Amino acid sequence: MAKTCVLCRQRSERCDGIQPICGQCTEFGTTDACDYSSRAAGPSSKTSNLLQKGAACLPCRKRKKRCDAKQPYCTACKTSNKKDQCVYEDDAQRNLIQCLVARTRELEERLAFAEQSSHESRPHHGNRVSSPGSAPVLRPSSLAIEAFRAFPVWKPPRTDLPVSALLTSRTTLELYRDFRLRFLAFSPHVGVQLSPAASYAVAMGDFNSPHVHPSLIHAAQLYGCMIWQEIHRTTSLATTEFIELEATLSLLTADTAPLIQLQIHNTLGIYFLVLRKFSEGSEQIRLASEVVRRHGLRFVPPSAELWDPLVECAPADEELVCALSHLLYITIDRQMVLGIPSDLGVEYEQEFHTVPIMYPTLSRSSLAIFRARGALLLQRTRQLSARLSALPTCPWELHLAQGAQAEPPWVAEYWSLLEEVETNLATVNPALLKASLHPELQPSTQGLKICLIVALTVEAELHHLAPRTHPESRQHCLNAVLKLVGIGKTLTASDYEMLDPILVICWLTAAKVAFTESARPMDELSAMNWATVRSVLVACVPVLIKALPYLEVPLNQILERAAAFVIPT
Structure with missing residues (x-):
């Protein structure tokens, strides 16, 4: 001009x-x-x-007085003897806009870099690259505005990559939002229950929200990215996963709330186990157990003596119960599948039995509680079956011969397990039907199917342990296995992408029951039903091996037993 x-x-x-x-x-x-x-x-x-808008001092703006904006205090404050109160909000509006623009620009640059690196290829599942050393990392430097000091701010590693090399794209922002929404849909699978305000903050990616810790948002993006890749059968977002994993771990400090630490370690444990990185997953589970023990987190709150069944439980207590239930489930699952001892004490298994009493509504709707209850029942049933199988003679024949006067301890345990599994089935069945009818509950159907398969496995095993000459037990055993394989046939390809390893234990148990029961004398209709069960179990083995290749050896036992099975004449 x-x-x-x-x-x-x-x-x-x-x-x-x-x-x-x-x-x-x-x-x-x-x-x-x-x-x-x-x-x-x-x-x-x-x-x-x-004066420019916003240049006047705060006292003059509040009193609507003319201000000359002199430094260190204006004339009006000097005249009214309020020099100590004369403070300025230096270009408040301009600084706020600049902060938001800078944050948006840096976020777009970071996401665009992740999209630009999507062409990089890496091996699938267990061979994923966990830490690409040469991959530059970009992270917004303004995770939290100065006004929010509730959570720490992650400082990214320095990078020499010029910003001009990055491409901004709105599709990457939508993709990250898709990651977070997928995590919220699958959050019951990792034992994370959030309040409506926290769920909204996670969905919007609001790192400044006081309702959610920033590390949980990064964990949501990490877990959602993993789910997205599994569903789309791609392994192209290695750098994105690395960035989110680094951010999640960097924001976890000793001052982080114990519940947040437990939720993060639970999520990372499942994340690594799905990728078949068992050492990293076991380490996260160990850290979660350490947080529980160090902070004394329990199913029964310290104020249990003042517990009133007519008073609703606090949301934080329910979130803690879900997180503890998931940790209990994953430790039992890991122990049965991989043979790794549990890091939690027996007292947690005992306290878990009080959850339906203290949290009746939550125990009828929480997937984490369903899974923990089913895993406990399966573990106890397997232990009882091993003890009875080790006896030299049939325990039922000896018990029935002695009469009801001398009842051994295993009999009371047997009937207690049978009552518990029937109660569990009465809870899981309606929950699965409800989830299958409501679109917003669809992501929970796969987990509920696994819970129902576990419960039916326990029921079949218990009826299988009953006296051989008891026709009612034989029929109940057949009905349970038929329903079990019927549910297994409804599992879709997407269900197998995130398959729970405990299903292998159920399939092995069901196969043992099926081949043993098929060798006993029976009527023609029962023989046809058991033949159907055996064919379905054998047909599902290749699919299970493809989804869980590290369990190929035990699954091949089903094929070997089917090849050696001879139909009784």
Whole structure:
């Protein structure tokens, strides 16, 4: 824009700004060089004394007084003897806009870099690259505005990659939102229960929200990214996973709330186990157990003596119960599948039996509680079966011969387990039907199917342990296994992408029951039903091996037993 000389400004004429003499002054015959200094406005200009919006001090703005914005205190505050209260919000609106723009720009750059690196290939599942050393990491430097000091801020590693090399794209923002929404849909599978405010903050990716810890948002994006890749059968977002994993771990400190630490370690444990990184997954489970023991987190709160069944439990207590239930489930599952001892004490298994009493509504709707209850029943049933199988003679024949007067301990345990599994089936069945009818509950159907398969496995095993000559037990055993394989046939391809390893234990137990029962004398209809069960169990083995290749050896036992099985005549 051309400058205006002093004479043209005084004459209110348009100046072309030519130096040393403008065109207007040349027409007037001026021989002196034009003056383009800023003193032309003069001290009498009214606009020179106006302050910009937001430049006045806070006391003058509050009292709606004229302020001259002098430093270190204005004239009005000096006159009213309020010098100590004269403070300024330096360009508050401008700083806020700049902060938001900078944060948006850096976030887009970071996500665009992740999208740009999506062409990189890496091996699937267990061979995933966990830490690409040369991959540059970009992270918004303004995770939290100065006004929010509730959570720590993650400082990213330095990178020499120029920002101009990154491509911004709105699709990457939508993709990250898709990651978070997928995590919220699958959060019951990792024992994370959030309040509506926390769920909204996670869905929006609000790192400044006081309702959720930033590390949980990063964990949501990490877990959602893993689910997205499993569903789309791609392994192209290694850098994105690495960034989110680093951010999640960097934001966890010793001062983080114990419940947040437990939820994060539970989520990371499942994340690594799904990727078949068993050492990393076991380490996260160990850290979760350590948090539980160090902070004394229990199913029964310290105020249990003042517990009132008519008073609703606090949301934080329910979140803790879900997280503890998931940790209990994953330790039992890991112990049965991989043979790794549990890091939790027996007291947690005993306290878990009080959950239906203290949290009746939650125990009828929480997937984490369903899974923990089913895993406990399966573990106890397997232990009882091993003890009875080790006896030299049939325990039932000896017990029935002695009569009800001398009842051994295993008999009471047997009937207690049978009552518990029937109660569990009465709870899981309606929950599965409800989830299958409501679209918003669809992500829970796969977990509920596994819970129902586990419960039916326990029921079949218990009836299988009953006396061989008891026809009611034989029929109940057949009905349970038929329903079990019927549910197994409904598992879709997407269900097998996130298959729970405990299903292998159920399939092995069901196969043992099926082949043993098929060798006993029975009527023609029962023989046809058992033949159907055996064929379905054998047909599902290749699919299970493809989904869980590290369990191929025990699953092949079903095929070997089927090949050696001879139909009794």
